[in-house]
Amino acid sequence: MSRRLFALTALTLVTTAAHAQPTQDQLDRFAAELQVRYQVLDNRPAPAVCAPSPSCHLAELNLTAPKAPAAGWSIYFSSVTPILQADNDGFALSHINGDLYRLTPTAAFAGFAPGRPVRIPLKLAGHQLSELYPMPNYYVAGDGLAARTVASTRPVVDPETGLESLPFVAPFTDEARLAGGSAADATVWATAARVYAVNAAAGTSVQPVPATAVLPTPLRTRPDPKGGSLDLSRGVKVSVGGLPRAELEAALGRLAKAGAGEGARGVPLRVRLVPDEKLALGGYRLAIKTSGIEIVASDPEGAANGLASLAQLVDARRTVPLLTVDDAPRFDFRGLHVDVARNFHSKAEILAILDQMAAYKLNRLHLHLADDEGWRVEIAGLPELTDIGSRRCHDPGERTCLLPQLGAGPDPSTPVNGYYTRADYIEIVRAAQARHIQVIPSFDMPGHSRAAIKAMEARAARLRAEGAPEAEAGRYLLSEAENKSVYSSIQHYDDNTINVCLDSAYAFLGKVVDEMAALHAAAGQPLTRYHIGADETPGAWSASPACAAYEAKTGIKPADLGGHFIEKVSALLAQKGVTPAGWSDGMGHAKPDRMPAKVHSNNWGALAGEGPASAHVQANQGWEVVISTPEVMYFDSPQAADPKERGYDWPSRATDTRKVFDFMPENLPAHAELWADLRGRPQASKDDHPLEPGVRFNGLQGQLWSETIRSDAQVDYMLYPRLLALAERAWHGANWETPYVPGKGYDPTTGAFTDAMRARRDADWAAFANLLGGRELARLDAAGVAYRIPTVGAVVEDGRLRANVEFPGLPIEYRVEGGAWRPYAPDAPVAGRVEVRARSADGKHAGRSLFVP
CATH class of the missing domain: 2.60.40.290 (Immunoglobulin-like)
Structure with missing residues (x-):
């Protein structure tokens, strides 16, 4: 070091x-x-x-x-x-x-x-x-x-x-x-007055939540022309056809929690698979009639999604409206990435996230299990990965743990340290499978691999001390002692990149993939996709004897080894029947003609940079491109430009729920007309690499990186309610989105987003915001989710307090000169220094307060 x-x-x-x-x-x-x-x-x-x-x-x-x-x-x-x-x-x-x-x-x-x-x-x-x-x-x-x-x-x-x-x-x-990162930065703080102006411009006021509302928005909802509702106070009597009932147990459990459990005298609820009706995968038809309820789907996931919609329709009186819903997802891949490597998050938190993902029809959990700061899953035969790689403490020699990073402190017993045992991981995958969610394990390499590198060095040292043959001691080494390369990674490590010229590096990868496949098999969900990250660090192999020998043998220069590694690892995975996945920039170093037929790429290029072009190029190659745009899909960004908000601000100064809701994932260049750049300046886009006819992105994924997130409660705060807007955009294509036109560029003057589209978007947002404030946040409260309670907008005009909140219906309260908090009433008379805040939908928890200027 x-x-x-x-x-x-x-x-x-x-x-x-x-x-x-x-x-x-x-x-x-x-x-x-x-x-x-x-x-x-x-x-x-x-x-x-x-x-x-x-x-x-x-x-x-x-x-x-x-x-x-x-x-x-x-x-x-x-x-x-x-x-x-x-x-x-x-x-x-x-x-x-x-x-x-x-x-x-x-x-x-x-x-x-x-x-x-x-x-x-x-x-x-x-x-x-x-x-x-x-x-x-x-x-x-x-x-x-x-x-x-x-x-x-x-x-x-x-x-x-x-x-x-x-x-x-x-x-x-x-x-x-x-407030900003330079003199040219136009960022301003989200003060009470500015929040008030934003909320007022959005036009959100308390509106009744329609009894037929479902989130995410269905493709078509047809209420019974005569109106009416169906009483479920006696529960439902379930019959299942065409699929094992076990495929629906988790969804039926959620329905029971919503107030419609099973009962012998309950309303008939028939769930059946009818493949030849050509319903989209994941889609369903839900019919609620006076005679009973029927859900038809072409696959088990669709049947579970139908039950999720039914659970949302159960009101406080345990009734549901008479209606028919025909529904299908916008994207096959509707994902959430959770980083447990930088800071560990408990099994209980992941299981709770899976519950909410299923409730809102998200179906891919990208679980980031290893990075520089930690290795978080037990691998049979490689105990050092978790004995050392999952712990941070003060051990300068790093023989028992990794040195502290990210404010972990010297105590290895704190919650930021830890790992999932094999039994834990099997439980997570089983829970995901029961909710029709695929778990995609992620172990970043060749860069971002310090925890694994140090663990395998410790393994080699232990075996050498025990007198083991060098072939065994070095079997899984990821580093070369003779490598004199000098480099610094984006997170300022000088020893975090796997040496891709070592045969032992590929032996390690094969061992990990095989063990993960065994865990998935034990959980009943075969491992079919594995995320390798594909990050690298320039210069990491410039002075490596092994790479010099590899160049002499193959002609591949150190600068080209990153792409070569991706190609080689992808082929290894494909031979095992596993689809390789990685981040777009790293995967872009590989030659498309040397890659397997099926490749998954998370596009995280910036909207104001190479993001649209790289997404289009890789989709045109036939790769499965999942849009993971950092300006709007990185949920570790702050939710407001406020110095008391948590999060990394390099992707975005502020990503609130409205911004996620407004995203148009099938027309990336169009955002230049509507959104400023990171520093609040106008931007322009070109579409120099247009999508070819018939080519579409495969999905949408939100990312929660954990560098600044040290507790499960903070995970909830950063995820919710943004996750609900992610679910809306991943499932539902809105009629106000700017249609993609190949080759078209945008800037604030192009006018492609018309006044009529703006009006439809704003009306949709008002309905969505009211649905959260009037119903869905209360359900999160009931589930114990510690979501972010929005800060309140407020001004004092003529001695009267005027306040509003992003999600209408949430309780607002205020106090004067640090006195007792009191419920807000419109135009309340005030004198002195005023402070405002909102409470959770159930009224049990307070949000962060702001002073009113």
């Missing part, structure tokens, strides 16, 4: 005399008493300040303590934006790897004086637009001592809202300096 130094003072000045080493008690007391204060000062410094870097931001770290051990200690912390400079001669700052840094006192450090902070000015790359962007859990360590988390840097969860904050991070108050 390299130790790149980013300090003005050399590490040779660090005091490390053995006689000065602290005791464990001294280190513990220091960790308990040290006060850390981190403040972002300026996201928009002048270019001369940043030079030679293209962009930077300024921050300050303040350390205060009554006293500290004289020497022999260091402070470790994570910074996901690289630190370019630290200006304090009393400390040496070194980059360990990834986002982990170390501060060590030098000979110039005069110690702490009570109440007098030690100030360390910092210059960092890029920008930090959120108070939640810095990472928590700084820790102190010394040789031979147990590392301890600095208490002042632990996250705090508000018991009333359930939201996490970082008290050691100074609040953002200077919008002019902190």
Whole structure:
């Protein structure tokens, strides 16, 4: 592991005399008493300040303590934006790897004086637009001592809202300096007044939810001309034809939770498969008559989808409207990606997500199980993958765990660490299969593979120590000790890329695929698709003896090895009957004529960049392209441009539920007419690589990456209710979407999105927002989902409070000068400083508050 130094003072000045080493008690007391204060000062410094870097931001770290051990200690912390400079001669700052840094006192450090902070000015790359962007859990360590988390840097969860904050991070108050990443950035904060204006422009007001409403919107709904409803208070009497009843147990269970369980005297409910009626796969016909209910489908998934719609139609009186629904999905692939590698998320959370996916007819779970920061599933015969690769702790030699990243801290027992046992994974896949959801395991390679690389190095070291033959010790090695290549990955690792010139790398891949196939077989869902990520790191093989020998043998140069690896791995998977999948940029390095007939590519190119072109090119190649556009489909982006919102902002400054709802996945270039770029500037698009006639994308997928998401509650907050808008767009093609015209470009003046289309879209949104506020969020409450409660828009005009909320019907409340919260009534008289917030649909939980200007 390299130790790149980013300090003005050399590490040779660090005091490390053995006689000065602290005791464990001294280190513990220091960790308990040290006060850390981190403040972002300026996201928009002048270019001369940043030079030679293209962009930077300024921050300050303040350390205060009554006293500290004289020497022999260091402070470790994570910074996901690289630190370019630290200006304090009393400390040496070194980059360990990834986002982990170390501060060590030098000979110039005069110690702490009570109440007098030690100030360390910092210059960092890029920008930090959120108070939640810095990472928590700084820790102190010394040789031979147990590392301890600095208490002042632990996250705090508000018991009333359930939201996490970082008290050691100074609040953002200077919008002019902190709201955008450069002087040209037009980003502004989502203040109460601005939220009010957005909600008012959307025209959303409380409307009654139609009894016939289903989410996602069906293809056709025909209410009975005479109206009326069917009483299900005695339950339903189920008969199933053409498929095993077991295929419907999960869907029937959800129907029972909705209030229509099974009963001997219940309303007849007949579910049958009729393949020759040519219903689309996943589609169904639901007929509710006075005589009973019938669901017809051509496959079990369609039958379950029909039951999901029926469950939504059951109202509080346990009645359903008389109607007929003819329905079919827009896309075959309706997916959700969940990253459990960066930070682990529990089996219970994944099972709960599967329930909600089935309720809203999503049918693919892309489970990201391994990355640099963790390996999350047990593989028979390779115990180090989980014994070491699933844990982060302070072990500089990484013999028992990986070093902390992403603010994990030194304690390996915290929830960000962990893995699924084989039994756990089988349970997850079985639950998915019961809900007609395919699980697609994902293990990123050749880049983003540090957890696996370090685990296999530990395996080799263990076997060598045990006297095993070298052939066995090195059987699954992913790295080459003699490789002197110098590189840095996008997350700033210098040792995270598999050496693709080693036969042992392919042996490892084959072993993992075979073991995953065995787990899927045990769960009753064959492994038919495997996501390899396909990320690489330029320069990783430039000085590898193995790759030099491979070039001499094959003629393949290091620069071309990434594409060669994808081709070779794809062929290996195809031989096992598994479809290879990967991200579009990495898969694009492969030669199409050297790839299997069936290839899955997640297109994550930017709308304002190469995204439309790469999606079209790969779809024209005959690949199954799944649209995964980061500006709108990355659910780890903040839901509002607000410094108290969580998430990475490089894909989007704000991706709210409305933005997901407005997405037009079958016409990517058209968004240039309607949406600004990342910095709020107008954009233009070209369609230089148009889709060929008859070519369509295969699906739509939302992504939840977990770098900033450390708990299951945070997963819920980031997923919901955006997941419901994803389901709407993946299932239902709206009549207001701009039709795709091959070769057509767009900009804000092209006018392809007409006033009539805008009116239809806005009316659809109003109905959707009311459906969430009036019904669906209450169902999420009942399921225990900790969804994001939207912030309230508000203004005070003529001494009267006017407030609105994104999802009409949610309770709004306000208080004045920090007093008691009270229910909002339109035009409530107020005087003083006013604060507003919404509550959950069931009224039991409060959302984040905003002050009204």
